[in-house]
Amino acid sequence: MIEIWKEMVVESPAFYIGWGGFLIGLIFGYVVYKTNFCTMGSISDILSFGDYGRFRAWLLAGAVAILGVAWIRSLDIVDMNTTMYLNPSFGWGANIAGGLLFGYGMVFAGGCLSRNLVRAGGGDMRSVVVLIIAGIFGYMTIGGIIGPARVALFGPFTLDLTEMGLETQSMGDILAHFTGMSIETATIVMVAVLAGTLLVFSFMDKGFRASPLNIIAGVGLGLCVVAGWFLTALAVDDFADVPVQLTSLTYVRPVGDTIDYAMRFTALGAPGFGIVTTIGALLGGFVGAVTSGRFRLTTFADPGDSVRNMFGAALMGVGGVLALGCTVGQAMTGFSTLAVGSLLTFVFIVVGGIAGMKTMEAIA
Numbered sequence: 001m002i003e004i005w006k007e008m009v010v011e012s013p014a015f016y017i018g019w020g021g022f023l024i025g026l027i028f029g030y031v032v033y034k035t036n037f038c039t040m041g042s043i044s045d046i047l048s049f050g051d052y053g054r055f056r057a058w059l060l061a062g063a064v065a066i067l068g069v070a071w072i073r074s075l076d077i078v079d080m081n082t083t084m085y086l087n088p089s090f091g092w093g094a095n096i097a098g099g100l101l102f103g104y105g106m107v108f109a110g111g112c113l114s115r116n117l118v119r120a121g122g123g124d125m126r127s128v129v130v131l132i133i134a135g136i137f138g139y140m141t142i143g144g145i146i147g148p149a150r151v152a153l154f155g156p157f158t159l160d161l162t163e164m165g166l167e168t169q170s171m172g173d174i175l176a177h178f179t180g181m182s183i184e185t186a187t188i189v190m191v192a193v194l195a196g197t198l199l200v201f202s203f204m205d206k207g208f209r210a211s212p213l214n215i216i217a218g219v220g221l222g223l224c225v226v227a228g229w230f231l232t233a234l235a236v237d238d239f240a241d242v243p244v245q246l247t248s249l250t251y252v253r254p255v256g257d258t259i260d261y262a263m264r265f266t267a268l269g270a271p272g273f274g275i276v277t278t279i280g281a282l283l284g285g286f287v288g289a290v291t292s293g294r295f296r297l298t299t300f301a302d303p304g305d306s307v308r309n310m311f312g313a314a315l316m317g318v319g320g321v322l323a324l325g326c327t328v329g330q331a332m333t334g335f336s337t338l339a340v341g342s343l344l345t346f347v348f349i350v351v352g353g354i355a356g357m358k359t360m361e362a363i364a
Contacts, residue, residue, distance in 0.1 A: 019276075082246055249332065
């Protein structure tokens with residue numbers, strides 16, 4: 001059955017990636033809106049109220065995604081080691097700095113990029129501005145005016161893991177290298193340890209177990225990440241004229257790509273996975289707002305509010321590119337591959353978020 005599906009998708013990748021990716025993004029945005037899932041809000045909940053509910057939902061999503069990727073590996077329909085997250089070029093300096101900048105910026109921007117996409121769908125004009133600025137600064141950091149500084153500053157803080165005998169930066173590969181286990185066994189061990197730890201931490205709390213919205217958010221968003229991996233895995237064809245990249249949900253570069261696509265539609269052909277999932281998340285937020293009777297056009301409260309949001313958006317654009325992802329792209333999608341860089345980014349997004357909260361408290 002899987003082989004039949006793969007043949008179908010490979011024959012018409014633009015169709016399946018376009019509509020399948022759009023549906024995944026739509027479900028993602030709808031779930032985020034209806035469950036009030038927010039990674040920045042989860043950090044705020046902990047600092048302000050000692051409430052770990054939404055943070056546990058974030059970790060649950062990561063656990064579901066890890067188990068889902070392990071399942072995809074078992075199907076042997078694609079080499080997961082080809083994803084960018086497992087590149088043996090380990091840019092630890094960029095992971096740390098990018099995570100800090102993104103986490104710090106999302107506080108000033110009122111949430112991460114995925115949250116702003118959903119809020120924009122719900123009528124928040126501030127989020128529209130945040131998305132545009134983050135997309136522009138992301139592109140500036142990839143190959144624009146900030147690009148040369150990125151390479152010069154963080155190139156020296158990159159390790160070539162092949163020099164240590166490692167093929168990827170997967171925690172499974174690293175465990176196998178230092179213990180003598182086979183890579184397959186070590187990967188299974190890491191999946192069991194990480195996913196098991198996250199699941200236990202999430203469900204050990206009585207309050208979390210009694211919160212359907214947080215459980216739905218964690219499981220639902222984790223499954224969206226798995227669906228993205230599965231869809232692009234089916235579409236991967238090394239002999240295609242325009243190869244499909246093996247990836248899943250992420251919202252830093254895709255926001256910039258979507259802006260670029262809107263301006264150059266006639267020259268670019270069919271939209272890629274990142275663009276259709278971005279549009280899907282935006283419309284998912286719209287559907288969630290309308291069905292909840294909460295669609296309202298809102299804007300900045302004052303000039304200070306404008307400056308804060310734009311400042312945060314710029315930091316997220318730069319930080320997200322440095323770290324190769326965001327609270328979704330690294331802390332869910334990348335983390336699901338067991339990449340060390342993704343774990344490092346996850347940790348420093350949280351640290352940056354805490355620093356941003358403390359700064360906001362100090363200047364309030």
